[in-house]
Amino acid sequence: MLRSFIKSARAARRPVLASLALMGLGAFSPALTGAAQAQEVNVYSYRQTFLMEPLFKAFEQESGIKINFLYASKGLLERARAEGMLSPVDVFLTSDFGRLIDAKTMGLTQALQDTQIEANLPAQYRDPDGHWFGLTRRARVIFASKDRVDPADVQTYEDLTKPEFKGQICIRSGLHSYNIGLFAAMIASQGAETTEAWLQGLKGNLARRPQGNDRAQVKAIKEGECSLAIGNTYYMGKMLNNPEQVAWAESVNMIFPNQDDRGTHVNVSGMALAKHAPNREQAIAFMRFLLSPKAQAIYSSENYEYPVNPAVEPSELLTSWGAFKAEKLDLADMAAQRAAASKMVEKLRFNN
Numbered sequence: 001m002l003r004s005f006i007k008s009a010r011a012a013r014r015p016v017l018a019s020l021a022l023m024g025l026g027a028f029s030p031a032l033t034g035a036a037q038a039q040e041v042n043v044y045s046y047r048q049t050f051l052m053e054p055l056f057k058a059f060e061q062e063s064g065i066k067i068n069f070l071y072a073s074k075g076l077l078e079r080a081r082a083e084g085m086l087s088p089v090d091v092f093l094t095s096d097f098g099r100l101i102d103a104k105t106m107g108l109t110q111a112l113q114d115t116q117i118e119a120n121l122p123a124q125y126r127d128p129d130g131h132w133f134g135l136t137r138r139a140r141v142i143f144a145s146k147d148r149v150d151p152a153d154v155q156t157y158e159d160l161t162k163p164e165f166k167g168q169i170c171i172r173s174g175l176h177s178y179n180i181g182l183f184a185a186m187i188a189s190q191g192a193e194t195t196e197a198w199l200q201g202l203k204g205n206l207a208r209r210p211q212g213n214d215r216a217q218v219k220a221i222k223e224g225e226c227s228l229a230i231g232n233t234y235y236m237g238k239m240l241n242n243p244e245q246v247a248w249a250e251s252v253n254m255i256f257p258n259q260d261d262r263g264t265h266v267n268v269s270g271m272a273l274a275k276h277a278p279n280r281e282q283a284i285a286f287m288r289f290l291l292s293p294k295a296q297a298i299y300s301s302e303n304y305e306y307p308v309n310p311a312v313e314p315s316e317l318l319t320s321w322g323a324f325k326a327e328k329l330d331l332a333d334m335a336a337q338r339a340a341a342s343k344m345v346e347k348l349r350f351n352n
């Protein structure tokens, strides 16, 4: 049986400490470590519960190892740090590899050299020291109104700053990790000055202050509030499969920017083995599973994410969107610009 520390999205907004207290700490007794390891894995997840449940269930069925998970949108690394050696966490899951790099820097991870994992994951998507591993890729694309925008006019991120798009662009907060990732990548490839000028131009073309999530921007296009937005590809899959949102999805073209030059920005979700993982062996089995063809296919068909395992084809829907060129940047180089990107956003007041 799948066990959750936090069962509902509503509960997830409670302070994290309270949620663990709700569950009791029995499952995490340090007595479970050592020779007689429990057949379970404790996961701290920045990825939402509904996204991970199909994967947890498939793993439990295959291995007989139970997954206990704690979801929160923030604070999990800090929590693990505070728990120190007695932390129950075995595996961290994040929606962005930047947080995995933070986890390594904070000393919360351990190195893992595993031939099975490495066979399924190209070197560009993992830490050279084995402290973290990518799981899926998500492209950050442009959504353009079918009625009001000719896709030929918006072929690059840079095109979004054209004067003709004044008052036409919707976007979520500049400080959200997806946007910080995009801006940091641009700093890494184009330099800080060029990126700041671009961001200024983008701000000048906004239809409204940054707000909402990625899907809210597409809704705003459907409702005529704006004509262009930036968002992640898997939200297109989710909208197309949601009766209330399918009309939003159908009101836009999805454009993979910068195909003729550096490629589209891609963000990478991933995992890391916790430094003091009490169930290390089971955790490694779980990590191997997440990169297996079976799990990678679930990520693609259920979550609309691109597999990182090169042996796994994207799902039919993703394939129908066509192949695209992704930007080729070293993940650590990109991560190194995140602080500069955040500062830039704050300076330009691009947060909300």
Ligand SMILES: [Fe+2]
Pocket: 095, 232
């Ligand atoms: Fe997301």
